[in-house]
Amino acid sequence: MILAFNGSPRLKGNTATMLQAALDGAASEGAETRLIHLRSLNYKGCVSCFSCKLKKGRHGHCAMKDDLSPILDMMEEADALLFGSPIYYGDVTPEMLALEHRFLFSHMLYNKENRWVFPRKIPSAFIYTFGVTADQAEAVLAPFANVHGRMGEMLGVKSDVCYSANAWQFSDYSLYEADRYDPAAKKKYHEEVFPEDCRKAFEMGRRLASTKA
Numbered sequence: 001m002i003l004a005f006n007g008s009p010r011l012k013g014n015t016a017t018m019l020q021a022a023l024d025g026a027a028s029e030g031a032e033t034r035l036i037h038l039r040s041l042n043y044k045g046c047v048s049c050f051s052c053k054l055k056k057g058r059h060g061h062c063a064m065k066d067d068l069s070p071i072l073d074m075m076e077e078a079d080a081l082l083f084g085s086p087i088y089y090g091d092v093t094p095e096m097l098a099l100e101h102r103f104l105f106s107h108m109l110y111n112k113e114n115r116w117v118f119p120r121k122i123p124s125a126f127i128y129t130f131g132v133t134a135d136q137a138e139a140v141l142a143p144f145a146n147v148h149g150r151m152g153e154m155l156g157v158k159s160d161v162c163y164s165a166n167a168w169q170f171s172d173y174s175l176y177e178a179d180r181y182d183p184a185a186k187k188k189y190h191e192e193v194f195p196e197d198c199r200k201a202f203e204m205g206r207r208l209a210s211t212k213a
């Protein structure tokens, strides 16, 4: 099962569309897939209880009990993981950040060796969508190298990444205070470039399903 997480509160927005394209790619390779919308779950970020690091504790297990608990258990069994988030003020959404923190931190020990306690090797991938133009993508994505690196280390396979820039945010730009954007140019970009971004996500989904750890 390939598990995908939509960090956007919009269930049919840019991120959800890119995620679905990636899952379609994975399904074309015969993978079973599931998309989970984080907004429909009630949970908090890591509370720094350190239960996951107790010598006599359950390593690789987050002790918090909320809607994320069964999801974290499912992640333990998944064949691959896909994380999708819009960029909000230079970061992923709070929902995605809380998931990433709890997943990573509960599988990490403060030991010099055997630092990560994830039981298997599985591939992972990240999808980002954002409003600024593609020429700024490198700067937008640079802060996430840390989380990608750690996720790859923990899961034993380097993570894959793709993105879509210059996001189409409203269906009718004339209704909003947004005159910094040219609606015709936005529409053209959405019609011509976004499908290409989705095609790249589809290919990433295929890779995710066919990567052998």
Ligand SMILES: Cc1cc2nc3c(=O)[nH]c(=O)nc-3n(C[C@H](O)[C@H](O)[C@H](O)COP(=O)(O)O)c2cc1C
Residues within 6 Å of the ligand: 008, 009, 010, 012, 013, 014, 015, 016, 085, 086, 087, 088, 089, 090, 091, 129, 130, 131, 132, 167, 168, 169
């Ligand atoms: C609260 C908020 C903050 C945002 N901050 C940024 C930002 O810092 N940089 C950026 O390029 N886009 C920013 N955006 C635009 C979104 O990243 C963009 O519209 C994204 O594609 C939304 O994804 P969705 O359609 O899946 O919800 C922001 C949007 C919102 C709602």
